[in-house]
Amino acid sequence: MSFSTYTETTTPVKESAASSARTALSSSKGGTHLHLKGVVKKFGELEVLKGIDLEIEKGQFIAIVGRSGCGKSTLLRLIAGLDRHNAGTLSADGHADLASTDIRLMFQDDRLLPWKSVIDNIGLGLKGDWKPRALRVLEEVGLSDKADVWPAKLSGGQRQRVALARALIHQPQLLLLDEPLGALDALTRIEMQRLIERLWQQHGFTVLLVTHDVQEAVQLADRVIVLEQGQIGMDKAVDLARPREQASADVSAIEGKVLKRVLGQ
């Protein structure tokens, strides 16, 4: 995937024509969206990803968990096109690269520009009459009244909502979330989890969420993938009705299995 087709939510340098023209994806799942085959990533002598094979369906919510340093962020960065893999292939919708897929990436650090208002952060890099769309996505994330506010005046949770809005305005097909809720307090985190789930259900984009929180993974995802030592150690389907109660027996049972695997027990 070339850098020209990828824009981080931090630096949305272009408005993708494909994105504007594309109607919202159907929320129905089906068909392979993302296909990774034998993906290897090395940093010098260190082989971080050792031949990842992964098929993700359109509209699926995937959570990636695993011990610190197992390669979760590296995998996301390869899919985002921020880094190059050493071997294997990554393709989307049958194309030999990810060039035709609109991908947005969101980090734990919201990376808002402090010298721009909320709405100007959302419209960063966009051309034409983007303000009505920016106001719409702000409404979707529950911040209609914050359009003209400086980021410094917002709470951590509100800033992450703006970061989400900044991704949403591009109508992404694939949303990559790298520990986006890691720095939030427990209650704000739950609110954000619900928001992400609702937006995913409404928009139908595919989500890859990297998280350290196994409970969060099981609560939100259709599949939880455990990365261990650069390989997929577990690929667990979570076939539970939504919304899922944090403390429900079903969630806890799957959480226990995944946690065991993460801990290598």
Ligand SMILES: Nc1ncnc2c1ncn2[C@@H]1O[C@H](COP(=O)(O)OP(=O)(O)OP(=O)(O)O)[C@@H](O)[C@H]1O
């Ligand atoms: N640019 C880089 N140069 C050299 N080594 C790197 C680079 N990026 C990551 N690594 C190494 O690759 C391994 C995997 O890193 P990565 O950030 O993908 O792990 P992670 O699973 O996301 O960890 P964490 O959960 O702590 O965020 C680590 O050993 C890390 O030090």
